[in-house]
Amino acid sequence: MSTKPIGIFDSGVGGTSIWNELHLRLPHENTIYLADSKNSPYGTKTQQEIIELSIKNSEYLISKDCKLIVVACNTATTNAIKVLRERFDIPFIGIEPAIKPAALNTKTKAIGILATRGTLSSELFHQTTDLYNDKIRVIEQEGEGIVQLIESGKLDSTEMTALLKLYLQPMIDANIDYLVLGCTHYPYLLPQFLELLPAHVKIIDSGRAVAKQTELVLKENDLLNNSMTKGKSQFHTNASTEVITQLLEEKYKDQISYLDF
Structure with a gap:
């Protein structure tokens, strides 16, 4: 002990x-x-x-x-x-972003990943996504500005809503059924994600x-x-x-x- x-x-x-x-x-x-x-x-x-x-x-x-x-x-x-x-x-x-469960369970064969530039550009992230890229479509989106807004106490601000709409729309257009949250700040945005995403989209964090x-x-x-x-x-x-x-x-x-x- x-x-x-x-x-x-x-x-x-x-x-x-x-x-x-x-x-x-x-x-x-x-x-x-x-x-x-x-x-x-x-x-x-x-x-x-x-x-x-x-x-x-x-x-x-x-x-x-x-x-x-x-x-x-x-x-x-x-x-x-x-x-x-x-x-x-x-x-x-x-x-790490929970890519594996999303990739294994997607029915639409399209998943979204919202993460920081540092995560999306890392070797470890690419090693993980490369395991699934030939089987499903992975829509990667850098969440530029999100962390700064949360750190500034602007969790529910109009600026945040505008950013999330901008970042999520390409994923919605691609018919994702899983959104993987690739930053530990992002779970605090769950109410906004649920409001902006289609009801069938499941949200996964680690x-x-x-x-x-x-x-x-x-x-x-x-x-x-x-x-x-x-x-x-x-x-x-x-x-x-x-x-x-x-x-x-x-x-x-x-x-x-x-x-x-």
Whole structure:
């Protein structure tokens, strides 16, 4: 048994969607969440910049005695997780767009993927999509501007609605029946997606799969916290605490703090 915390980092507040799934599945685990909102979005940065930021985030979480780190960012996973696993001697859980279930279950033989430029251009993403490109049509769409709006607290803004309409229309025209969310910020847009997409389109994100994999790796490494005490959570951001406070339940507001890193 290990009461040490699970570390989670993202380019901003979006990874709290992953934290939510982890907390539901592993309620007794202590967690430390790190939002690098000052450097958001990662999707427009070079691979080397993403690697350097991911190393910095990991070093901070390891300094807090984290037993495992969840890279709750698609862009950081696809560009940096190999380096992180080689550099640090603790388990890392990554997150990738859930292309496989969409590709295997599509009836229209067309799926949409909404992700950042950094994810869509990564080698790991192309390795995954290449497995299915000859069997189905994959409509890739860069979600430029979405992360910035969420980080600015404009989740339900007219600007957001306009962007989503622009990005989703080519997918609707292609008759997709699955939309894969390739950024951890995007699950917070689920109400808008449901309103803008045809009713038959299913929406998939990776949150539950990441939580399940985290539990498996903790068990394999004898790191599960088997106490019956509810886990404690800390949330740190290097930008305004307002947006992350809005996304989390009111009861967590006292566990959110600004961190200069």
